[in-house]
Amino acid sequence: MRARIAEKAEAWGARPAVLVHPAAVVGTRVRISPGAVVCGGAQISTNVRLGRHAHVNPGAIIGHDSVLEDFVSVNPGAIVSGEVTVGARTLIGAGATVLQGLSVGEGATVGASACVTKNVAAGSVMVGVPARVVGSSITS
Ligand SMILES: CC(C)(COP(=O)(O)OP(=O)(O)OC[C@H]1O[C@@H](n2cnc3c(N)ncnc32)[C@H](O)[C@@H]1OP(=O)(O)O)[C@@H](O)C(=O)NCCC(=O)NCCS
Secondary structure, eight states: OHHHHHHHHHHTTOOOOOEEOTTOEEOSSEEEOTTOEEOTTOEEOSSEEEOTTOEEOTTOEEOTTOEEOTTOEEOTTOEEOTTOEEOTTOEEOTTOEEOTTOEEOTTOEEOTTOEEOSOBOTTEEEETTTTEEEEEOTTO
16 A cells, blocks of 8 residues: 555655654664665664665564565564564564574564464465464555
8 A cells, every 4th residue: 555655645746755863773884765765763783774664663673684565664662683684565563583593584474472483475474473374465
């Protein structure tokens, strides 16, 4: 949905802003693409790339050397550990954790409070601790 709206708005000439709340903590060598939003209380470590229109919600933490591709949402209190790649349009639910070094495929959904311990295939819906596939994503 967000991708469709952004595409239309940009086709009409809109130029998306980068919004970083003053109460967010953003480390060094963080590249933030147009349309990305970093909310208050979010923490982003070093050498991180946020894709276009990626959202890092309140209290979410993004570890070092991670990449959030375009239109990723990391919901409140979620933790994306270091050296993780999160594919485009993926949703990481509130309070979920993705362990270090993993890859989350595009269009996946990680349910609230899940703990992702293995790579996630594109379009999967994962819930639980440890996270297991329970279906296909509504966001893919
Ligand atoms: C995983 C998720 C996408 C599934 O949504 P859904 O397809 O609408 O699923 P439903 O609510 O119909 O639940 C289906 C089943 O999964 C279970 N379930 C749903 N979310 C779950 C979760 N996060 N962890 C464990 N089980 C979950 C439900 O209890 C239900 O089980 P049942 O069939 O035994 O009754 C969603 O529940 C979720 O966690 N979204 C993230 C929410 C979030 O981050 N909110 C913060 C917004 S700021």
